Amino acid sequence: MLVCSSCQAGCCRRFSIPLTGYDILKIKKALDLEYLDYTQMIKVKDDDFESESKLLSVFRFTNLGAEKHYSFFLRSIKSKYMPDSDKCIFLQEWNGEDFLLPDFRGVKARCGIYNSRPLACTIYPAKLHENELIGVAKDPNTHLDNSDNPAYNLCPRDLNNSDFLANSDEIMKNLVLYKHEKKYFKFLSEVWNQGSCDFTEFFPFLETAYQNRIIFE
Numbered sequence: 001m002l003v004c005s006s007c008q009a010g011c012c013r014r015f016s017i018p019l020t021g022y023d024i025l026k027i028k029k030a031l032d033l034e035y036l037d038y039t040q041m042i043k044v045k046d047d048d049f050e051s052e053s054k055l056l057s058v059f060r061f062t063n064l065g066a067e068k069h070y071s072f073f074l075r076s077i078k079s080k081y082m083p084d085s086d087k088c089i090f091l092q093e094w095n096g097e098d099f100l101l102p103d104f105r106g107v108k109a110r111c112g113i114y115n116s117r118p119l120a121c122t123i124y125p126a127k128l129h130e131n132e133l134i135g136v137a138k139d140p141n142t143h144l145d146n147s148d149n150p151a152y153n154l155c156p157r158d159l160n161n162s163d164f165l166a167n168s169d170e171i172m173k174n175l176v177l178y179k180h181e182k183k184y185f186k187f188l189s190e191v192w193n194q195g196s197c198d199f200t201e202f203f204p205f206l207e208t209a210y211q212n213r214i215i216f217e
Contacts, residue, residue: 008153008156009093009110010153011124011154012088013079013082013091016076017073017118017121018056019118020181021184021188021210023120023181026116031116038074038075038090041072042070042071043070044067044069044070052069052071057186057188057189058071059192059197062198063198074090074118075089076088081095081107082149082150082151084149091111092109092112096108120178123174123175125140128176135171137164140159141159188209192205
């Protein structure tokens with residue numbers, strides 16, 4: 001959306017971005033990084049397993065210490081230019097004042113992996129309608145309060161329908177894809193959790209599952 005060009009990327013700072021297996025492998029293929037360079041495993045307490053597994057894919061690992069259940073997110077790191085805040089590891093940021101140009105002030109930020117960004121990022125701030133035939137978008141500023149830290153403030157102005165006209169087809173495609181990729185990743189978590197749950201075997205398991213996703217008959 002055009003409005004994003006004047007934003008400090010509050011959504012890339014405020015939210016923890018959930019990953020599907022599709023996202024994990026796509027970023028790996030695009031950047032040739034180690035998986036743990038860009039994924040962040042967030043612990044899920046045993047007491048929360050049932051409720052969290054309804055929303056996220058939760059994987060069990062038996063050799064990572066006392067905590068046994070985890071979900072995968074995009075890694076966050078400390079921001080260099082926005083004090084006391086975190087940001088997505090792939091968010092590129094700079095201070096426009098360093099360039100000494102009158103029309104280039106303040107902190108600027110852009111996604112460093114835009115063409116390989118997670119599906120959750122491609123659809124924000126839309127979701128699939130319950131009929132699964134159309135998408136529904138809301139202005140984040142109407143249902144999320146501004147943060148005490150300005151780094152986490154969202155869109156620089158209120159959004160409206162016109163903001164979604166130019167790329168509604170792309171958003172809709174990604175909404176449908178995200179729905180199915182979440183479902184498949186959850187299925188894989190259920191398969192994984194019935195096995196050895198050895199963390200050293202997880203990423204090879206993931207690669208094999210996606211490589212063999214098409215059955216030839």
